[in-house]
Amino acid sequence: MIKYHTFDNIPLEMHKVRIVQKLNLIPIEDRLDAITKAGNNTFLLENNDVFLDMLTDSGVNAMSDKQLSAMMIADDAYAGSETYYRLENKVREIFGLEYFLPAHQGRACENVLSITYVKEGDLVPMNYHFTTTKSHITNNGGEVVEFLVEEGLNLNSDAPFKGNMDLEKLEAFLNVNHKSVPFVRMEAGTNLIGGQPFSLDNAKKLRKLCDKFNLKIVLDASLLADNLYFIKMRECKNKTIREITRELASQFDIIYFSARKLGFAKGGGISFKHKEDYERCKGLIPLYEGFLTYGGMSVKEMEAITIGLDETMDLDIISQGPIFIKYMVDELQKHSVPVVTPAGGLGCHLDVSKFLPHIPQTEYPSGCLASALYLISGVRGMERGTMSEQRNPDGTEKLADMELLRLALPRRVFTMSQIKYTVDRIVWLYKNRNLVGGLKFVEEPKILRFFYGRLEPTTDWQTKLFNKFKEDFEDSL
């Protein structure tokens, strides 16, 4: 971190911008039309109507000059492409695991692993679930069981590793149930609890525990870049990122990742320590993904991932996201806006149960805040609360452990003044939070409803919020 003579700590970009994209900030009248047309679901907004897109960090990270130039020399062959071997070798070099299979994105890896290992009645322990992971496991008849450490669900904490597994509870569970467990899953940069890391120490202890029961451990490394940064800063100051990565990876039998996040490109893949696991999964790649030397990815993207994985080993590059997120979290806290602490990776998370305590979880407060924030700012966030859950088998709502609005900061995309604008509008919205009301579904898909379900406001609260905006900002956009 750079120290300043005149300022407090302000994050400093270790890159310069060489290609830009024009942004649109449409007037609030048009934003009200757009969010209504989108069924109050920010996934259904058209990007042209969005000013700052903080929906996700998936597939929208800025690429480097080196990635773009590598894409130009991609070797386009259906089978045996040189590009593929470059990627395979890079993954092998970085993780130190021998075998690799390509897949078109993270959930495709989950599909292959769930079909191969999960059967009816199986239990899959993990630190915390991710939406697509859980859907694949339950689709194959399995059940997810979570063993996140207690502080992981505490939204305001200074615990450095909120993504850790509670090993005592896991051990007690395995003593009884280990025969029904196909593998234990660990998620890096634990997404749904605010991009929170686990420690290298926790992973090593988990390895010992699973050895006792002869169990495989699977690492979801999609958000590994942030997790590596936190291990480096909080646990292993004297080790290089490469050393940390190797040591961490050696604790796992299988590592899969979404290259929409890890590697700043688009794609995915699965690494295996053991040949027999690789052989068991191999046949599903040509069936679902594509031939073994592309797995549904374009050769251009594979070249970009190869370079992107190397760039993930550079502290200057992987620190950019977390330091901007910390700046945003600190600024919001100065104005008493409830946010998840400590600041994690992937984005800034607003604590909606404190932001909108007057909206019951059955009216999807995080979805309401996503809709309201877009309306008053053009900033698109993502609901991460009850709307993102799946209903219980009996049709009742599964209320989320946490109600969050995630404002993802895709890596190297936004500038300081854009972050300041966002903070300003969130602070205004917080002051006017009592104007925000509930939502109800008018179209509710059964699986992954948050992606394309449509909702409408339960009252005329959007009109009231619109009027207050006009009163306070007059002719400002």
Ligand SMILES: *Cc1c(COP(=O)(O)O)cnc(C)c1O
């Ligand atoms: C995004 C993500 C996935 C799914 O990856 P896709 O490429 O979007 O299919 C899986 N696990 C985690 C932790 C993720 O963040």
